[in-house]
Amino acid sequence: MESVSISRSSPPESLLAQPRSDSIDVTETICPVCQSPCAGRPMYRYSASQAAAHFCPPTRDADRFMRLVHCISRLWDGNECVVLRCEDCGFAFGQPFVGGDEEFYGILHEQRDYPSWRWDYDVAIREAVGKFDRGKILDVGAGVGMFLRGLDHKWERYAVEGSEVTRRELEASRIKVFRDLSDVAQSSAGTFQVVTLFQVLEHIAKFDLLLKQCRKLLVPSGRLVVTVPDGEAMIRQERLTGCHDMPPNHINKWTSDSLSRVLQRTGFKCSQPIYEPASWRNLKANLHMRVSADATEQKSLAAQAYRIRNKPLRVAALSLLGGPALLRMLPYSRQLRLGGAFGIVGVAEGDGWLAHHGITRVGQSASMDRRH
Numbered sequence: 001m002e003s004v005s006i007s008r009s010s011p012p013e014s015l016l017a018q019p020r021s022d023s024i025d026v027t028e029t030i031c032p033v034c035q036s037p038c039a040g041r042p043m044y045r046y047s048a049s050q051a052a053a054h055f056c057p058p059t060r061d062a063d064r065f066m067r068l069v070h071c072i073s074r075l076w077d078g079n080e081c082v083v084l085r086c087e088d089c090g091f092a093f094g095q096p097f098v099g100g101d102e103e104f105y106g107i108l109h110e111q112r113d114y115p116s117w118r119w120d121y122d123v124a125i126r127e128a129v130g131k132f133d134r135g136k137i138l139d140v141g142a143g144v145g146m147f148l149r150g151l152d153h154k155w156e157r158y159a160v161e162g163s164e165v166t167r168r169e170l171e172a173s174r175i176k177v178f179r180d181l182s183d184v185a186q187s188s189a190g191t192f193q194v195v196t197l198f199q200v201l202e203h204i205a206k207f208d209l210l211l212k213q214c215r216k217l218l219v220p221s222g223r224l225v226v227t228v229p230d231g232e233a234m235i236r237q238e239r240l241t242g243c244h245d246m247p248p249n250h251i252n253k254w255t256s257d258s259l260s261r262v263l264q265r266t267g268f269k270c271s272q273p274i275y276e277p278a279s280w281r282n283l284k285a286n287l288h289m290r291v292s293a294d295a296t297e298q299k300s301l302a303a304q305a306y307r308i309r310n311k312p313l314r315v316a317a318l319s320l321l322g323g324p325a326l327l328r329m330l331p332y333s334r335q336l337r338l339g340g341a342f343g344i345v346g347v348a349e350g351d352g353w354l355a356h357h358g359i360t361r362v363g364q365s366a367s368m369d370r371r372h
Helices: 048-055 062-076 102-108 119-127 164-172 181-187 207-217 231-241 256-265 280-294 301-306 311-336 351-356 364-371
Strands: 044-047 080-085 092-095 135-140 155-160 176-178 192-198 218-229 268-270 341-348
Touching (some): 044 048, 119 192, 155 181, 164 176, 207 256, 231 280, 280 301, 280 311, 301 311
Parallel strands (some): 155 176, 192 218
Antiparallel strands (some): 044 080, 218 341, 268 341
């Protein structure tokens, strides 16, 4: 990983962790991955207003900004969140350790922007789907189903998606949709060849439970594909662009070590990490983040551009601001082209793991009954 040394695009001093008399007490905080104490100085400290402005600057939509402030304050049960990092496994996490809920994502996704085909979809096809002739596949957090809709129809396609709007879109594509993963785990244990989690685990506090449910769903030697933002890349992004990997949307910064530990204890043999390749598209995304970070300063040109109500004019104004941003970041273009995510493929342990956890595969008991 390349070292990062930059001052002009570093996070504002107000976002760096500063000790205060009313600060969150982290002296007894334990790493959620390896259970090591995390009593060191926090990496970052955010107020609810700073977090809300990251997702929606008040100059863009003052009402939506205030709704986010109130929602985030409720989730944090206060006005502050810090980000801690475990020195043992490298995992970093928000404290309070709580992700966004249905209300938060309802406000956040009032402006929807689902990606098209992504690099990790190709990883899933090569490392998981391609290992089987046919079968059942489940995409958790499927969005509008871009990945599932690209699969051959010999695959039975299932999705877990919390949004009612996107659930309707998935159903229109003849994809069977569940609102909650636990519903699938109860009814279809041990029947899926592939489960995918594309950029999901960074949002989840109860990740052990989620991964155990995924293991419960898979046949022996079934594949789980997990992709997440790379924690080190997120720190690089924060330093170079000033745009933060902000809770309560992203509450986890994963490393390959921390993710492998969690996968192994939830019933999987892990592949080597697979990293997102460098591309000019990543540079473009980082330019967008630089402009978005500038927009949190109310007197900036970016903030003024967000005040433009006419969308085509607003987009044109923001695009023009990409030029100055590019000049400021040009010395770091090589670093900004680097990928920002990685994936690990987990192969499900045999039925012994299921038996140890008291789990029976669907159809297993029925076949035993026929023998009797």
